[in-house]
Amino acid sequence: MADKSIVLVTGGNTGIGYETVKALYASFDAHVVLMGSRSLDRAHAAIEKLQSEVSQSQSEVVPIQIDIEDDTSIEKLNQEIESKYGRLDILVNNAGGSYDAVMSEKPTVAGIREAFDHSYSLNVTSTHVLTSTLIPLILKSSQPRILFVTSGLSSLDNCSNARLPTLAAPIPKGWPKPPVLSQIAYRSSKTGLNMLMLEWQRFLKVDGVKVFCISPGFLATNLAGIGAEKLRQMGAGDPSLGGALIKHVVEGKRDADAGKVINAQGVQPW
Structure with a gap:
């Protein structure tokens, strides 16, 4: 076990999380990949699919239950990793969601708040709670890394310059405004996540922990409930591109960019 890095990927049974687990499982480097999932049944099904797609591996994938909105689940995860492995080398904070559709379903103040x-x-x-809980295990690693999966939509520069098609449409005068696919709640939360990464980088630099935000790009996942096929028609790339990028960071190929928001092209503007 000492020669294999212990990697936890939250939300690892689907989307970019699944592609990250798959990329690590197919890697020449050896890993123990903890596939975090709210449902162990879904994790087992995802691992079965993964092993049918990747026939040979130096790594192992272990299903592990985690609901990051449940503190009891977080503490149970922490105890399980500590008892089985004694440390955590890399934390990939991939679990996330978009709930902007609620504001269309409930066009009220209550919908905005929800x-x-x-x-x-x-x-x-x-x-933040999950990361805080796991820090003692991460500090036991000889090459610790923490990754936060963010978005191109988190960039103030990208959004203020209307580089995103959904933000370039003209807005009519008056109120109420027509609904647009602006993903304002999701965008705002991911911008907050960027600040969270920056603070963890400040906290842990003295401890030798490398901290990153990863911006995988516009990929065809089911994140916003739009559907992968429709997103592909809109020009979205394959989620495997996100998995490959995260694998590179996990395996130390982007260490020079620690403390920044990075994408496949380089450093994403803030």
């Missing part, structure tokens, strides 16, 4: 509260609870607060 969408924002859930977005921040999952994408920021719960991610």
Whole structure:
């Protein structure tokens, strides 16, 4: 076990999380990949699929239950990793969600509050709680890394310059404004996640922990409930691109960019 890095990927049974686990499992480097999932049944099904897609591996994938919005689940996870492995080398904070559709379903103040509260609870607060809980195990690693999966939508520069098609449409005068696919609650929470990464980098630099935000790009996942196929029609890339990027960071190929938001092209503007 000492020669294999212990990697936890939250939300690892689907989307970019699954592709990250798959990329690590297919890697020439040896890992013990903990596939975090709210449901162990879904994790087992995902691992069965993974092993049918990757026939040979130096690594192992272990299902592990984690709901990052449940403190009891977080503490149970912490105890399980400590008892089985004694340390955690890399934490990939991938679990997240988009709840902006609630504001279309409930075009009221209550809808706004629900969408924002859930977005921040999952994408920021719960991610911070999980990271805080696991820090003692991470500090036992000889090459510790923490990754936060963010978004191109988190960039103030990208959004203020209307580089995103959904933000370039003209806005009519008056109120109420017509609904747009602006993902404002999701975007805001991911911008908050970037700040969270920056603070963890400040906290842990003296301990030798490398901290990153990863911006995988516009990929065809089911994150916003739009559907992978429709996103592909809109130009989204394959989720495996995100998995490959995260694998590179996990395996130390982007260490020079620690403390930044990085994407496949380089450093994402803030």
